[in-house]
Amino acid sequence: MKNSKAMLLLGTMFKATSSLNTLKYSKDKKKRGQIIGTAVGYALIYLLIIAYGAGSSYGVGTMGMGDSIPALTVISLFAVGFIFTLLKSNGYLYNFKEYDMLMSMPFEIKTIISCKFMYMYIKSLGLPYALSVSMMVGYGLSVKPAFYVYPCWLIISLFLPLIPTVLASAIGSIVASVGHGNRFQKMIQTVLIFALVIFSFMIRFIIESIVRDSKGEEILEQISGVSDATGNYYPPANWFRMAIVDGNILAMIAIILVSVVIFVAYYTIISKVYKKLNSRLSANAVHKTKGEIKFSKKSVVRCIAIKEVRRLFASVTYMTNLGIGPLMVVIMGVASLFFPASKVIETLFQGAPIEPEKIVPAIPFVIYFFTGMMSTTCVTPSLEGKNYWIIKSMPIKPADVYRGKMLFNLYVEVPFSVFSVSCLCFCFRTDILTWLVQVLLVTALCLFSTSFGMILGIKHMKLEWENEIEVIKQGTAVGFYIMINMFLTMAAGAAAVIGSFTINSNIIQLGIAVIYVIIALICYRIVIKKPLK
Amino acid sequence: MLEILNYTKVYGEGKKACDNVSLTVEDGDIFGFIGHNGAGKSTTIKAVVGVLDFDEGEILINGHSVKDEPMECKKIMAYIPDNPDLYENLTGIQYLNFVADVYGVSEQERAVRIKKFADEFEIFEALRDQISSYSHGMKQKVAIISALIHEPKLLVLDEPFVGLDPKATFTLKKSMHEMCEKGTSIFFSTHVLDVAEKLCNKVAIIKKGKIIACGNTEELIGDQSLEEVFMEVANEKQ
16 A cells, blocks of 8 residues: 555656646647657757767777776766755755645655655656666677676666765755754755765866876776775675676675665655654744845846845755856866966866966856856746746836846856956966956856847746756756757867967957857847747 | 644744644534734644644644654545645646545545536536646635545645635535535634634634634624624734
């Protein structure tokens, strides 16, 4: 009975957010078209991931390090599973929209928490699974293992992200309970999540630096050294290697069993404090804010931008997903003030012998890669959700609504980008003209990010969401934005660097900035003519 | 059926949302819970239905503790929140089937009950559509039907008449009477004092987290209206 209830709940959760249900029952042709478009977009993204992963692992395999691929796969899946879960687990597991409904029904708390976890896990499995399958393809092509390896790999890959997901969720639960009763609870939670994510990135750099400091055969030794060390500290990596390389069936069973046991232990422990934790979280929402009530007048556009700022600070999920890029560039910028340019290049480009002046044209693109990797304009229209009527019913011009939302994105992207570019220019000792061009270019990139993101945000607006994560991390607009923006940035960055070999880099960068401003203006013109949906 | 004994809920920074609340809902009672906005009605209701944890006191449903035996309590109870957050991507019938499955209602029984209530609330045809396409009132109707499907012994409703059209309001009131005649207890919060006066055999008035009046409706109001008594009591004890 318990299991059937869990299956019923899990199945309903999927049905309740499944596009298939909308395809089947919705009469809205536009909505159906959007769903198909999204599916195609995601298929393309996954194809790229698979191509990248397969190429990387094939490269590692042909270098004679095939036996290290399983451990590298585990490391990759751990990183992806851990970081991505850290950024979203609290949105999935606590204070979700239908919490009251589920808690008032005859479900064990254990059933609710395990179903919510499994829902999050299965929904997030696509990326790590695609990565693992691609590593398997590379491994298969380079090592040519026995046939049993493939089904074995495919089955274990379903369980490999479980431990990092549980670990990140457990940390998320601790973070959720920290700062209870404090007015700054959300801020404290956000800072903690940021700290953990940055720490995770640092681990990656530490591992890379071990490999980077060596050459040729040493790298081979170091990679296998890293995989051995990983196996010592994280046994599933070792077990996976044993299962794949040695065909050890016990190792395969060990991974599955240990993962499942850790998962069961997690939800059993959390279920004891789950209701208390959610009650505390909802209690925080009813805190009375102290201080005087202010009556200040602002322009409509600024008023909407400020509203968006408040929306950002009201959600840990939103803040952690949007804020990570700006935070990283600030850290990068501040750090660059204390290190010589050669050290910065070594860190960013993994010790490749690159002269500092060759790197300068890439600075705005590197910074923008972080600040512009996500645009708030992709999500703000959808985040209005059920409150969209407020704006729609007010005497505000649609153009002003969009201007306000775009202004908010500029608040998020421009100051941090300009600050970091300036720091890096100082680090690389560029002249004032170069600094000015770099600042202009990064601002142009942010303008593009803002207006282009807005077009996608309006086009793929989704107001009926169960959880804001669906919009912030899994929205169609976000998917398209990330893919298109990433390729354009890479192409423009490459053009700036390669072009600077023959032409003055300032001229090239200025040219690129002008192109971006023109595109941004075109997008802006399109946006302000759009009516409110 | 429902006993709330010295229930106290403290929110962060020591604010008491509910302070020593005690009341009893007998079998077949229609119990109205009235008070200003923010008086503590929803906080009490959420604790009764097992959504909100609480600090002190005890809540018993049919003799079972909400804290210690939540499943026993939830099996015989149904809850309709003030603003029902249903699974919007599901169709009405998919949602009702989900609830019926959770409570173990057989196919035959659910077919009869869903048809009966959906016809009464004039929503049967719309059950094929996704909930996201429903108006607020239609969502409220689906929430009400989902609460009635398993014939609960205790029905807890938070502002149930908000958003309902006059016909649906009448139907809900009729259903409430019918259920009480069969022995079901109903505990609901409302701001509509006229409805409470006509519908409830018992009422409690809560103010700033404390019960300031509780008893049989007739005895409590005497020759006055409930509105007059509410204003009097609320002002008196300020």
